[in-house]
Structures are given as C-alpha cells and as structure tokens.
Amino acid sequence: xxxxEYQGKQLFRAHGVPVPDGRPAATVEEAVEAADELxxxxxxxxxxxxxxxxxxxxxxVAGDRSEVEAHAGAILGMDIRGxxxxxxxxxxxxxxxEEYYAAILLDRxxxxxxxxxxxxxxxxxxxxxxxxxxxxxxxxxxxLLGFSDFHGRRLAFEAGIAGDVVRPVSVVLAKLYEAFAEExxxxxxxxPLLVTADREVVALDAKMTVDxxxxxRHPDTATFRxxxxxxxxxxxxxxxxxxxxxxxxxxxxxxxxxxxxxxxLDVVAQAGGHPANFLDAGGGSKxxxxxxxxxxxxxxxxxxxxxxxxxGGITRCDEVARGLxxxxxQLDVKVPFVVRLxxxxxxxxxRILAEANLxxxxxxxxxxxxxxxxxxxxxxxxxxx
Amino acid sequence: xxxxxxxGTKLVVSGLTGxxxxxxxxxxxxxxxxxxxxxxxGKGGQDVEGVPVFDxxxxxxxxxxANTSMIFVPPRFAADAILEAADAGIELxxxxxxxxxxxxxLRVYTHLRRGPxxxxxxxxxxxxxxxxxxxxIIPAHFFSEGNVGLVSRxxxxxxxxxxxxxxxxxxxxxxxxxxGDPVQGSSFIEIIDLxxxxxxxxxxxMCGEIGGxxxxxxxxxxxxxxxxxxxxxxAGFTAPPGKTMGHAGAIISGSKGTAQAKxxxxxxxxxxxxxxxxxxxxxxAEIAGATV
Numbered sequence: 001x002x003x004x005e006y007q008g009k010q011l012f013r014a015h016g017v018p019v020p021d022g023r024p025a026a027t028v029e030e031a032v033e034a035a036d037e038l039x040x041x042x043x044x045x046x047x048x049x050x051x052x053x054x055x056x057x058x059x060x061v062a063g064d065r066s067e068v069e070a071h072a073g074a075i076l077g078m079d080i081r082g083x084x085x086x087x088x089x090x091x092x093x094x095x096x097x098e099e100y101y102a103a104i105l106l107d108r109x110x111x112x113x114x115x116x117x118x119x120x121x122x123x124x125x126x127x128x129x130x131x132x133x134x135x136x137x138x139x140x141x142x143x144l145l146g147f148s149d150f151h152g153r154r155l156a157f158e159a160g161i162a163g164d165v166v167r168p169v170s171v172v173l174a175k176l177y178e179a180f181a182e183e184x185x186x187x188x189x190x191x192p193l194l195v196t197a198d199r200e201v202v203a204l205d206a207k208m209t210v211d212x213x214x215x216x217r218h219p220d221t222a223t224f225r226x227x228x229x230x231x232x233x234x235x236x237x238x239x240x241x242x243x244x245x246x247x248x249x250x251x252x253x254x255x256x257x258x259x260x261x262x263x264x265l266d267v268v269a270q271a272g273g274h275p276a277n278f279l280d281a282g283g284g285s286k287x288x289x290x291x292x293x294x295x296x297x298x299x300x301x302x303x304x305x306x307x308x309x310x311x312g313g314i315t316r317c318d319e320v321a322r323g324l325x326x327x328x329x330q331l332d333v334k335v336p337f338v339v340r341l342x343x344x345x346x347x348x349x350x351r352i353l354a355e356a357n358l359x360x361x362x363x364x365x366x367x368x369x370x371x372x373x374x375x376x377x378x379x380x381x382x383x384x385x
Numbered sequence: 386x387x388x389x390x391x392x393g394t395k396l397v398v399s400g401l402t403g404x405x406x407x408x409x410x411x412x413x414x415x416x417x418x419x420x421x422x423x424x425x426x427g428k429g430g431q432d433v434e435g436v437p438v439f440d441x442x443x444x445x446x447x448x449x450x451a452n453t454s455m456i457f458v459p460p461r462f463a464a465d466a467i468l469e470a471a472d473a474g475i476e477l478x479x480x481x482x483x484x485x486x487x488x489x490x491l492r493v494y495t496h497l498r499r500g501p502x503x504x505x506x507x508x509x510x511x512x513x514x515x516x517x518x519x520x521x522i523i524p525a526h527f528f529s530e531g532n533v534g535l536v537s538r539x540x541x542x543x544x545x546x547x548x549x550x551x552x553x554x555x556x557x558x559x560x561x562x563x564x565g566d567p568v569q570g571s572s573f574i575e576i577i578d579l580x581x582x583x584x585x586x587x588x589x590x591m592c593g594e595i596g597g598x599x600x601x602x603x604x605x606x607x608x609x610x611x612x613x614x615x616x617x618x619x620a621g622f623t624a625p626p627g628k629t630m631g632h633a634g635a636i637i638s639g640s641k642g643t644a645q646a647k648x649x650x651x652x653x654x655x656x657x658x659x660x661x662x663x664x665x666x667x668x669x670a671e672i673a674g675a676t677v
Contacts, residue, residue, distance in 0.1 A: 258632040266644075
C-alpha cells in the first residue's frame with residue numbers, strides 16, 4: 001500500500017526523521033488556516049500517489065494568504081497524470097543548500113534490505129543512474145542485525161556528501177531504516193533529502209510503501225487507505241474479497257489462481273483481444289464468489305464479452321458452473337460468455353451448463369480455443385454497437 | 386528418483402487440526418505420503434484420523450522421526466512455525482500459507498540460510514513426486530510418474546502446464562511450487578540444480594511470472610551449470626506496471642521485472658520460451674523427440 005506524502009511524514013516524525021512543519025488540508029479554507037498557523041512562506045503540495053507532481057504544477061510556493069488561496073484553489077481538483085487531487089499538504093518553505101537522495105528498500109534478488117544514498121537528489125533515481133551510475137551508493141543490511149552506525153558512515157562518505165553533514169545524514173539514514181523495519185515498509189524514499197541554508201538535514205519529500213500483509217500490526221496505518229482515490233470497480237471487488245485489477249480493454253476475464261489469470265490475459269492478447277480486467281476468483285472458488293465476480297466484471301460498461309478460464313484443482317468446476325447459473329438468474333446479463341472448464345469435476349460442470357442452457361454462453365474445452373472465441377465475440381459486438 | 390519428497394518423507398503438519406490442514410494433510414496421506422504427526426499447541430495427545438497430534442514440533446520429531454514439515458497455520462503465526470520446525474531439526478519445510486508479512490520472511494530466510502533447513506514457499510502449492518509422495522495442495526490425479534521436472538511460481542498455472550504435458554504423454558519426476566511471494570525460501574536456481582542432479586529428470590520446465598529477477602538469474606545459471614534441456618514459460622506480458630497481479634511478488638516495479646525482459650534473458654541463454662502453456666508442451670515434445 002502506497003502512502004501519501006503527508007502520511008509518510010507522519011510516520012517519519014514518529015521515528016525521529018526530521019521533516020518541515022506542515023498540515024494536511026482538504027479545502028482552500030483549511031489550506032489558508034494551515035498557512036496562517038505555520039507562517040509564510042509556505043509550499044502548497046498536491047497529495048496524489050504519483051510522481052511528477054512538481055512538473056504538473058501540483059507544488060507551488062505561496063508568500064502570503066492570497067497566494068495560498070490562489071494555489072490551493074488551482075491545485076484542488078487538478079488532474080495529475082490521470083489522478084484527481086482531493087488533498088493538499090501545506091508546509092513551511094525551506095531554503096535549499098543541497099539536495100540528496102536517500103532510500104531504504106527491499107532488494108528481492110538479494111532478499112535483504114538495501115540502503116541507498118546519492119548526492120544528486122532532486123531528480124528521479126533512474127535519471128541519477130543514467131546520468132552517473134557511480135553517484136548512487138548501495139549497501140545491503142542484514143535484517144537480523146539491523147542498521148549499524150558504520151552503514152550510515154559508509155553511505156555518507158562513499159556518496160561524497162558535504163563533510164559537515166556526514167554525521168546528521170548518517171543519523172537520518174539510521175532513523176529511516178528504523179521506520180522501514182518497524183512500519184513493515186517495502187520502500188522508504190526521500191527525494192530530496194535536504195540540507196537547508198542553516199545546514200539542517202530534513203526530509204523534504206516522503207515516499208513510503210507499506211506491506212499490506214502486515215497492516216494487522218499497524219492499525220493506524222491501515223486507516224490511511226484512501227477509498228475515495230480508488231477506482232470504484234476495484235473498490236467493489238475488494239469489498240467482496242476478490243483479487244481484481246482494472247485494465248483498459250473490453251474482454252472481462254475470470255480465472256482461478258493468479259498465474260493462470262495472468263496467463264489468460266496474455267493468451268487473449270495474443271489472440272488479438274484486449275482484456276478489461278484481471279480477476280482471480282481464488283483457489284476453491286465457491287458459487288457465491290462467482291456471482292460476486294460476474295457482478296464486478298459487468299459493472300464495467302466497456303465489457304463486450306467475458307471469458308471464464310478455470311482449471312480445477314481445489315476449485316471444483318461444478319461449483320463454478322452453479323455459480324454462473326445463479327449469476328445469470330440474478331443479473332441481467334447482456335454480453336456473451338465463453339466458459340472453459342477443465343480439471344476437477346469438469347464434466348459435471350459442463351453438464352450443469354448444458355442443462356441450464358444459458359443464453360449466450362459458449363463452452364470451450366481448451367484455453368487457446370476459448371481465447372480465440374471470446375475475441376471473435378467481442379469483435380462482433382463492437383461491429384454491432 | 387525425484388526431488389525433495391519421496392517414499393522416505395516422514396511428514397509433520399503444523400496446523401493439522403485446522404480445516405485446511407486436515408483436508409490437505411489427509412489428502413496427502415491417502416496419496417501415500419507417510420504422514421506421521423500433526424502439531425497444534427494445546428492439542429497434544431489428540432489425533433486426527435489416527436495421526437498423533439503434539440504440542441511442539443520438537444516433541445513430534447522426537448516421537449515420530451519426522452523429517453519434513455508442512456505449514457498450514459495463519460499468516461501471522463507462520464514465520465514462527467517455520468522457525469520452530471527448523472529449530473527442531475526438520476530438513477525440509479514446505480509453507481503453504483499465503484499472506485505472511487515480508488519482513489517476517491526476510492528474517493526467516495536470513496536465519497535459515499545459516500543452517501541446514503531448506504524452505505519451499507511460502508504462498509506455494511507444495512511438492513508432488515508422482516507415485517511417491519505429495520506434500521501440499523497439488524491435485525495429484527492429473528499427474529503420473531515421468532521424466533519432466535516442473536518448477537513454478539504459480540499453482541493453477543502449474544496444473545495447466547502439467548496437464549498440457551500429460552496430454553502429450555509426459556509424466557513428472559517432481560513438481561515443485563516455489564511460491565508467489567517476493568521473498569521465497571527457494572528460488573528457481575536451487576530447484577533446477579536438484580533436477581539437474583536427479584537421474585529421473587531428463588527435461589526441466591520452469592514457469593515464471595512478472596516481478597523480481599529470479600528468472601533472469603536462472604537464465605545465467607542454466608547457461609553455465611545445466612546440461613539438461615530447459616523450457617520456460619513466463620506469465621504477465623499484458624500486466625500493467627505498478628499493479629500487484631494476485632501474487633504479492635507479481636509486480637512490475639518501474640521498468641523492472643517485465644515478462645518481456647525475462648523471456649529475452651532466457652532466450653538469450655538458449656532457453657526456449659513458450660508463449661502459451663500449449664506451446665510449452667509442444668516445445669517439450671519437440672525436444673523430447675530429439676534428445677530424450
């Protein structure tokens with residue numbers, strides 16, 4: 001789960017990572033009130049889960065109350081790379097002397113946490129790597145031993161940062177690691193890590209991703225989930241306990257097991273189709289889950305045809321077939337379905353579908369055949385509409 | 386022969402008294418796996434269909450000689466259960482549980498690397514050596530004994546590919562599900578090495594997906610250390626970046642971990658990559674016709 005800047009900074013503060021004083025605001029009035037309390041100049045920052053906020057005009061300095069009003073009004077409701085701004089963060093402006101880059105992340109390949117530091121902050125980390133690969137220092141940390149002082153010293157000296165801030169930057173890195181480990185984060189990124197004109201080290205930005213599987217240990221962080229920013233269809237799926245990702249095509253997809261669903265999307269794409277979603281109905285999918293899934297898939301108006309690709313292991317094909325029959329009884333289904341049932345109880349499943357004689361449902365035996373058929377049906381639906 | 390589990394496997398199941406644990410544990414026993422014990426703290430002295438239940442893994446090992454553990458406990462207790470099994474001297478731990486916090490797995494993985502215990506999973510379907518033993522949730526009736534070693538990050542996709550292979554007459558030495566999490570106990574390379582050393586295995590099929598770099602590392606490794614033919618499949622060519630596709634580990638981060646990059650890395654090292662599960666089986670049949 002990705003956190004907004006101000007949420008990440010809240011966790012930073014709790015672990016002693018220095019951040020400028022700031023307040024979240026959801027309206028122009030709240031922004032003005034926050035700025036008055038903080039004292040001018042302030043920075044008004046769009047709170048959206050995407051990079052490039054500054055370039056898009058989502059971060060503005062305000063010298064007085066009228067500027068806060070103007071900027072807050074302009075940024076609220078702004079579209080930044082497809083995301084609408086619902087929240088602002090108003091922060092005391094800082095005088096910039098140096099900009100560094102710092103991060104702690106999970107290195108999957110080494111299966112260890114990795115700490116990173118660069119003196120070239122303020123630009124994208126991939127940009128730093130492209131400009132000067134040697135400008136980023138990376139050190140692995142043993143998760144059983146944690147972050148030692150020497151890790152911080154090595155990072156600071158090897159990154160070649162200003163000598164007078166080696167010590168405070170090392171201290172900040174240790175505290176970032178503490179936040180990473182204790183908040184169950186998979187990424188903590190500070191860009192820029194700022195040295196102010198007064199030679200103070202502060203985290204000017206905060207990008208944090210926490211492990212959704214560990215939220216039970218962090219009830220406060222769990223409340224950060226911003227349901228209003230979620231796609232309504234994805235939210236609906238989540239409420240029903242379905243694993244769902246919205247895509248931009250017109251063929252609804254349901255399968256059992258993440259790997260098989262990913263593979264189904266690929267096979268449909270190879271047949272010339274465009275999947276509208278990823279939906280894993282899970283191992284052991286029961287009839288009720290299938291009804292929920294059909295409802296979620298059909299809530300997307302772009303869907304012209306639907307493919308069910310089931311390979312029954314723990315999942316029983318007869319359960320899936322019963323679920324589909326129930327769904328057709330409860331919902332007004334207007335688009336064609338292609339159903340491929342293979343594996344556990346597949347013959348029983350196909351028999352149930354044959355007896356129900358559902359309108360517009362084609363049964364296919366193979367995955368490739370089912371993909372070809374659904375693409376054909378989606379195309380003819382497109383030609384009609 | 387086969388890898389990891391066989392007729393010498395003596396299985397203890399942590400969570401045998403739970404719904405899933407008893408269902409699959411008993412399924413494994415019916416298949417012929419030597420299920421010797423269950424562990425549920427506080428339920429020591431009971432039994433599940435005649436299988437004795439102990440309070441601790443240590444006690445189960447001392448009483449029954451268990452050498453393999455299967456973990457079926459909820460995510461927040463699973464890391465502890467893996468550590469307990471390792472501490473009790475279990476050689477092989479198979480963790481089925483999905484949803485274990487990744488920091489728990491970082492600690493468990495780092496600790497296990499320093500000792501003799503091998504971990505498969507978590508978030509995996511387990512291991513099946515057809516005709517010998519089944520440890521996990523793989524539906525065994527689709528698979529027969531044969532010469533293909535199959536290793537995969539996904540469950541149902543494994544069944545799909547295994548079934549395509551079966552339809553072309555292939556059986557399996559072993560099927561190993563390494564799991565869909567970002568930090569797994571064992572990765573492709575370690576299982577491929579086992580298949581390379583296993584006399585029964587004549588062809589290796591690896592089934593990867595988006596996220597991480599394990600497939601790329603496996604490609605390098607195969608080129609240098611494996612002389613048996615390897616066929617690969619990668620799922621997730623159409624997955625958008627930044628979205629977790631069901632498995633916690635199936636995510637493209639920035640430009641890293643794409644299916645395209647993995648397929649290219651494998652092909653660059655001479656590993657043929659099927660674009661569909663059907664094509665994987667076709668390639669396998671072609672290679673087997675030529676070399677096996």
